[in-house]
Amino acid sequence: MSLLEVEDVHAYYGESHVLEGVTLDVERGEVVALVGRNGVGKTTTLRSILQLTPPRDGDVRYDGESLVGHETHEVADRGVGWIPEDRRVFAHLTVAENIRLAVPADDDVEDALERAYEAFPDLGEIGGRDAGTLSGGQQQMLAIARGLVGDNDLLLVDEPSEGLAPLIVEDVTEALADLAEDTTMLVVEQNLPLALDIADRFYVLDHGTVVDEGSTEGVSTDDERFERLSA
Amino acid sequence: MSAAGTVVDVLVSGLAKASLYAMMALGLTLIFGLLGVLNFAHGSLTMLGAYAAGLLMVTFAGSGFGALVWFLVAGLTAGVLVGGLGAAMEVALIRKLYDRPPIYQILLTFGITLVIDELARIVVLFYGMQPQTDWQAALGTKPSFIADTFAVLGGTVSHLELFEILWGVLTVVAVWAFLNRTRYGLVVRAGSEDDEMAAALGIDVRRVFTVVFALGAGLAGFAGALLMWDPAWAASVPLASETLLPAFVVVIVGGLGSFRGTVVAAVIVGMVDALMTYLFDHAIITFSGLPELTVFLILVGVLVVRPQGIFGLAEVGGH
Numbered sequence: 397m398s399l400l401e402v403e404d405v406h407a408y409y410g411e412s413h414v415l416e417g418v419t420l421d422v423e424r425g426e427v428v429a430l431v432g433r434n435g436v437g438k439t440t441t442l443r444s445i446l447q448l449t450p451p452r453d454g455d456v457r458y459d460g461e462s463l464v465g466h467e468t469h470e471v472a473d474r475g476v477g478w479i480p481e482d483r484r485v486f487a488h489l490t491v492a493e494n495i496r497l498a499v500p501a502d503d504d505v506e507d508a509l510e511r512a513y514e515a516f517p518d519l520g521e522i523g524g525r526d527a528g529t530l531s532g533g534q535q536q537m538l539a540i541a542r543g544l545v546g547d548n549d550l551l552l553v554d555e556p557s558e559g560l561a562p563l564i565v566e567d568v569t570e571a572l573a574d575l576a577e578d579t580t581m582l583v584v585e586q587n588l589p590l591a592l593d594i595a596d597r598f599y600v601l602d603h604g605t606v607v608d609e610g611s612t613e614g615v616s617t618d619d620e621r622f623e624r625l626s627a
Numbered sequence: 628m629s630a631a632g633t634v635v636d637v638l639v640s641g642l643a644k645a646s647l648y649a650m651m652a653l654g655l656t657l658i659f660g661l662l663g664v665l666n667f668a669h670g671s672l673t674m675l676g677a678y679a680a681g682l683l684m685v686t687f688a689g690s691g692f693g694a695l696v697w698f699l700v701a702g703l704t705a706g707v708l709v710g711g712l713g714a715a716m717e718v719a720l721i722r723k724l725y726d727r728p729p730i731y732q733i734l735l736t737f738g739i740t741l742v743i744d745e746l747a748r749i750v751v752l753f754y755g756m757q758p759q760t761d762w763q764a765a766l767g768t769k770p771s772f773i774a775d776t777f778a779v780l781g782g783t784v785s786h787l788e789l790f791e792i793l794w795g796v797l798t799v800v801a802v803w804a805f806l807n808r809t810r811y812g813l814v815v816r817a818g819s820e821d822d823e824m825a826a827a828l829g830i831d832v833r834r835v836f837t838v839v840f841a842l843g844a845g846l847a848g849f850a851g852a853l854l855m856w857d858p859a860w861a862a863s864v865p866l867a868s869e870t871l872l873p874a875f876v877v878v879i880v881g882g883l884g885s886f887r888g889t890v891v892a893a894v895i896v897g898m899v900d901a902l903m904t905y906l907f908d909h910a911i912i913t914f915s916g917l918p919e920l921t922v923f924l925i926l927v928g929v930l931v932v933r934p935q936g937i938f939g940l941a942e943v944g945g946h
Binding site for chain 2: 467468469489496497498544
């Protein structure tokens, strides 16, 4: 049984039909990339899994149980974490407070902070600063740190390299690769080299539906299967 | 009166007014900050708190220092009762309109305030009291020493003013400590900034909304208890609108949803109110309505010069 099964999911924004029957699965321990052009429904797929944009049709199963009809916080409680597009750190909370919020109620907060600062030493030096004052790269590290301390079995990562300088993207890739060692991930990414670098498998999304899938092994960015991404 | 005496008079009176304004406005700003709801029923909740505390005081309280203990019991009970009513309002009515534009929530809470005020009027009349005038029996439960005054540098300070300042400071410190020193306060601040992200971190944002609405309503109820003993306010049905207007002035001047802004604005409005009251009573013209007019002029001035208020963000809105 897959850890995550998305089956024929249809989702809408108002009357706009965004997901037109997305089907994909993620095995435990895998990193799966979801690639596609802008506006094809990648972020909406993650939002549908989290029940932030609940599917109108189809099913999302996590560890064999349907998530449809549950509240987002219940999905999170089951071990599904989210590193969203644009980081979405709490700008008026300090770095430390942002991390504290992500720590499950029965976990040791100080221990979690220590783990986060060990993984991202830069954050330890600016723990008392408001997150809104951080650079884009620092905010992305903070978003990943929240995912790290969240005790998640599955992380949904949305455009982790978006808007970051190439040098920072390298750091982010490294951090995600470390996290992937013991966390299953579904990563939405337009940066194809990064996606192929960290993922075991990939899905290509177009017009709200999966049009291709496969293993990343031996696949390069100039593979004709990815031509549609630049179309 | 000496210049020093005048300063003492204005300063103490201003701080007492500021304390009352802060207590009236804190719940309103908490609710707006997290839920994005402008609660027009806030004044009615304050009025209910005044009547609930008054009823407890009239029924059970003795005189002397014992009345102070009873005041604490009555105030906390009023806060809990009104807080419970606020929670019920949020769950049963307001929650259904979160996805609608803010005007729907404003109209709903305005409707609720009309219903509460009318019900209060009916009940008060039924028990043979005058809804339009101050409830003297509740005012009379105030121990006589609270109304006493003493001289400081030639000025006059009343125990009631100090009592109000004490409760104002305690309330502000308690709310600040809740928001900044507790896990739940952290959750509230996160939820007010990004409710989707908070939910994705496992926070039951809907429950937080209910708790905050209850807390905001409870603060209104407790403020009502304090006003019950102040002859300038006292329990009456019009107390609902009398407190709603200055609460809105404070919240808007401070910046909608800003705790710090609300406290600072309460001090500014309280001090200006006290200064203008003194000037209009002694120096310029004796006309009792003018200080209130000045308070509303502050509101107009701030809206024109800095519409987001002193500490508000340039754009505010719900979720």
